[in-house]
Amino acid sequence: MRPLTLDALNQQLQTVQYAVRGELAIKAEVLRDQLKSGGADLPFDKVISSNIGNPQQKGLDQPPITFTRQVAALTEYPALATLAPNAFPEDVVARAQELLEDIGSIGAYSHSQGVPLIRKSVAAFIEARDGHPSSPADLFLTAGASAGVSLLINMLITSPNSGILIPIPQYPLYTAALAQHHGTPVPYYLDEEAGWATSVPSIIDAIKKARAEGVEVKALVIINPGNPTGGVLDAPTMEKVVKVCEEESLVLLADEVYQDNLHDRANQPFTSFKKVVRNLQSPVPLVSFHSISKGVSGECGRRGGYFELVNVSEEVRALVYKLVSVGLCPPLSGQIGVDSMVRPPKEGEPSYALWKKETETIHKALASRTNLMAQRLSALPGVSCVQSPGALYLFPRITIPAKAIEHAKSLGKEPDAFYAMGLLEETGICVVPGSGFGQRDGEWHYRLTCLCPGVEEYVGKLEGFHQAFLKKWA
Amino acid sequence: MRPLTLDALNQQLQTVQYAVRGELAIKAEVLRDQLKSGGADLPFDKVISSNIGNPQQKGLDQPPITFTRQVAALTEYPALATLAPNAFPEDVVARAQELLEDIGSIGAYSHSQGVPLIRKSVAAFIEARDGHPSSPADLFLTAGASAGVSLLINMLITSPNSGILIPIPQYPLYTAALAQHHGTPVPYYLDEEAGWATSVPSIIDAIKKARAEGVEVKALVIINPGNPTGGVLDAPTMEKVVKVCEEESLVLLADEVYQDNLHDRANQPFTSFKKVVRNLQSPVPLVSFHSISKGVSGECGRRGGYFELVNVSEEVRALVYKLVSVGLCPPLSGQIGVDSMVRPPKEGEPSYALWKKETETIHKALASRTNLMAQRLSALPGVSCVQSPGALYLFPRITIPAKAIEHAKSLGKEPDAFYAMGLLEETGICVVPGSGFGQRDGEWHYRLTCLCPGVEEYVGKLEGFHQAFLKKWA
Structure with a gap:
């Protein structure tokens, strides 16, 4: 029996790269496990996964829209309409019924x-x-x-x-x-x-x-x-x-x-x-x-x-x-x-007011975090950050000191991946280096999501790391 | 602008065949729509999709396991544990909590x-x-x-x-x-x-x-x-x-x-x-x-x-x-x-008795339908059907009269696809011809699921069609 090795497998697939869940994300999981088991002496008390646009992730706490989840629960277990008649607004019950009439069971x-x-x-x-x-x-x-x-x-x-x-x-x-x-x-x-x-x-x-x-x-x-x-x-x-x-x-x-x-x-x-x-x-x-x-x-x-x-x-x-x-x-x-x-709730329907409040809160929080993060990052020496009008991310450009570039290359790493690994190890914040998305030769960036809770503390960590990094590699 | 045509697309993908959702399944949907709109004069009053192992499909009526759906509903909308405390057994509440502790939100x-x-x-x-x-x-x-x-x-x-x-x-x-x-x-x-x-x-x-x-x-x-x-x-x-x-x-x-x-x-x-x-x-x-x-x-x-x-x-x-x-x-x-x-409910847990009853009912019904269908099909002239000990299907072998084979070929159709199309058009039962699964040259089969309700009436339709088909093409 010849064991199954990589050379016997589709070579093309082995060229696939997906930085968003790559080396840094894997390392972040290791650090999270270390924190959980309590044994490690790390300079932070939580890992923040800013590497992926995952709003409802644990610790980021963007709550789900209540209407969405109520409809989902009723289509999962239609008996709830009778078992818990007061748990669901009328429009939710009507929506679930309408869906189930067309779908039958959601298990089909x-x-x-x-x-x-x-x-x-x-x-x-x-x-x-x-x-x-x-x-x-x-x-x-x-x-x-x-x-x-x-x-x-x-x-x-x-x-x-x-x-x-x-x-x-x-x-x-x-x-x-x-x-x-x-x-x-x-x-x-x-x-x-x-x-x-x-x-x-x-x-x-x-x-x-x-x-x-x-x-x-x-x-x-x-x-x-x-x-x-x-x-x-x-x-x-x-x-x-x-x-x-x-x-x-x-x-x-x-x-x-x-x-x-x-x-x-x-x-x-x-x-x-x-x-x-x-x-x-x-x-x-x-x-x-x-x-x-x-x-x-x-x-x-x-x-x-x-x-x-x-x-x-x-x-x-x-x-x-x-x-x-x-x-x-x-x-x-x-x-x-x-x-x-x-097909969210419409004005006049029982679920509308809550839906409106929830969605406005999310929109406002995201916009304000994005603006604040872009401003504060742009104010750092060697960092410029476009004030993004959309999506969930910022993609600041960073100037990496020549010594750090040299050191990164001696380790066989892209300089921005080296920067991002430092950020993760010092602060627990996991971002994705620009090299994972593509950038012009000689430029360095990273992508972070704008989904953190406690934005002041979070940005403070980014700032502190950047200042120390510049100092270390000056 | 050159329009997008098949010759500009991956040729290999165009060779893909998937009979389970092929010509017959598409025709079945058309017939179902005709019945719904009421205008058509068809020799049956419902389409039965025996082409796909889809137990909870409308009209087949294998009910979902209650435990599964209760856990699902609670993980969708965790507030139900408080809003509807009497709607869920204790072990369901505990399971949902345990899952949510690890998962956070199921929207992540x-x-x-x-x-x-x-x-x-x-x-x-x-x-x-x-x-x-x-x-x-x-x-x-x-x-x-x-x-x-x-x-x-x-x-x-x-x-x-x-x-x-x-x-x-x-x-x-x-x-x-x-x-x-x-x-x-x-x-x-x-x-x-x-x-x-x-x-x-x-x-x-x-x-x-x-x-x-x-x-x-x-x-x-x-x-x-x-x-x-x-x-x-x-x-x-x-x-x-x-x-x-x-x-x-x-x-x-x-x-x-x-x-x-x-x-x-x-x-x-x-x-x-x-x-x-x-x-x-x-x-x-x-x-x-x-x-x-x-x-x-x-x-x-x-x-x-x-x-x-x-x-x-x-x-x-x-x-x-x-x-x-x-x-x-x-x-x-x-x-x-x-x-x-x-990880179904264990003996002694609140959900166990219902789970046991539901699963035993499903197992028994499937076994008895499978046995009855295999026996009755095997008793038909020109049909032999292995009494299957597992899965959800039977794959009876059918002898197709030479005249029908000739006619099918003149239409550019596989003889068993021709047989199956006749079955669909006469009875509303949609099966998949053996040619969709592969068979020895000169043999013909079809696959049907053993998931119908009212097995006597269902098998009667299969029998009636087969008898009439033999007579027509004798």
Whole structure:
């Protein structure tokens, strides 16, 4: 018997990188276990996982929306409507009944594309958002946005020469999916000086460069609001992006999972690519992704989301249907979470007041933490941080002293990974180095979520570590 | 702008076939919609989806286990413990509290491998089942067994020449995953005359034939109890299978999702491959898959399951960890379903009596329906049906009259697909033709689930259609 070793396994998969749950996150778990067991002498009393946008994580304490959880509990155990009649508002009982009539039991497989009633709710949500029709037939509910992104990338890659344009910095799901499905990432650079703006000339340059290298560029990924940058695209830029896709025959993959995380809604609103494509009457094939993991919902653990196909032919849709069918159906608990997200209580309904209070509290807290963190980080020597108008993150740029760079390299580490490991070991704060998202050569960043409780104490730790780091490596 | 057409998409994915949700299932949905809208004049008043093992599906009415749903509802909405103190037995409240202490909120991402506490429960379940140790570190919770199978096949395929042995007939997930990841299925035939027994000589023949054709045979899939056959392997055969894997350096992929669906437990018990491998002190790398979708749990919609790695090195396990991390985590609702499945109420606990009654009722009903259906089908002219001791299905063999075969071929259809379409259109019963699972040339079968209510009426419809079909095409 020959033992099973890495060389006998798919080599392509071994190139996959996913920094968000990489070396630092693994180390953070080790430290957390050490604290729990009590034996370790560490310079902090808790580990804060700022490496992943996980709002309801223990210690971050973004509470779930009560309406969402009440509907979920009643669909899990419908007898509660009778057993505990006073525990649920009327509109929750009605919603659960309506869902159960269509679904039957949430322990049953649904339609491969997702429960028809819930797809109707999503279509109504999209229509209200964009002012353009949406059809449940073009909607595919998914286990979070990641599952859909991975599927679409798999479909678009026809050979190792197939390229997909991805922003730099990017969310590493894209490079991971490209590695897994043996495609070529075609990087285009976001403009940090312009608040991480999407630069159309940079996209065109990237296309030219890739073609010169023999890459067939098939699709363009836009993350809006941006991850890790928090940038929000304005409508004129989006129109230019759609025009580029038309001219270059690109499929547009719009990762719009942070569409409800906006810190300055009046001045920097979210516009969907669906709306822009329809306004322009453009034929660009578009796939738009959304999720219940972010926004005020923050229901990462349910694994729910959807994508909408726009300007996609019936035969391509049938192929998508066949492929999702092999996975049977998205989790029902996630699907029901999607329904609650796209169809929240309306004014006048019993659950409305509490829902409004809860969502406003979350929006306000996130905006105020993001602003405060960006200001305080920018005030540090050698740090500049774009004041992000959207998403859950900041992506400060850090100047790392030459001595520290040298030392990091002698350890075989990226300098920003070395910085982030120091931060974790000194403060218990786990962030992700910029090298995990991509950045220009010679630049260093890290991504942190804006989800901590006790922001003053938290920022104080970031400041203290940075000052000491500069001093140590001066 | 060039529109997005199939020729611009991954050709390999277009070869994927998944009959369980194929042409017949799609037609069944159309008929169901026609019945709903009331306009159609159809010779039946309901569509019965016998094409998929979906116990809690509307109209099939296998009820969920109350304990499972009570725990689920309390973890969704923990305030219920206070709001509705009399709605939950004490052991349910305690279980939900224990889970929430480890998980925090079920709206948070968990560890990529699954909640540590739940992996501990699974390890204890495996140890009690097999009498051999199991480590939570070797366990990966999944979104149903399918997600795990697909991942492992992806990992094992290093080139289009990589082959994986699959039983014929097989569950089409295997050929679908092989097509998706561009590997080669290496079929070995189960022995219908011996009750769908797994034939070790047939496995060895298949390996020889594949190698002669230049295929590198990397792994062996065993489905036990069988899908679609319902066959259950005996321990001596399993030992021989493990020996073959040793001699031929094969990874053993054991699909054991039906391990709790046994209709004659005393005479045809389930033995896990983990137990056999450990009893033999064999070094064979084994991946064993389990799921909450089948058994008495029947919680398909939650998407929960796990796999255990046995005799797999630390570096391979680290690769699996990295790959599952890209998908973030399995659905929490599925994970909690796994906990309820592997850790049901114990004798003496408040929920035990009801749990016992519910599970015994499900086991008994399934066994009696399976036996009755197999007997009655076997009594039909031109039909033989193995009396399956396990799983949820029967796979009767049908003799199709020459004229019907000719007619089917003139329509470009497989004869058994033609038969199944007739059955659907005449009776509203949706089954899957044997051609969707694989069978010997010139043989015809179909797979039906044993999950219908009103078995007498149901079997009467099967009988009536078959008689009329024979008469029509005599």
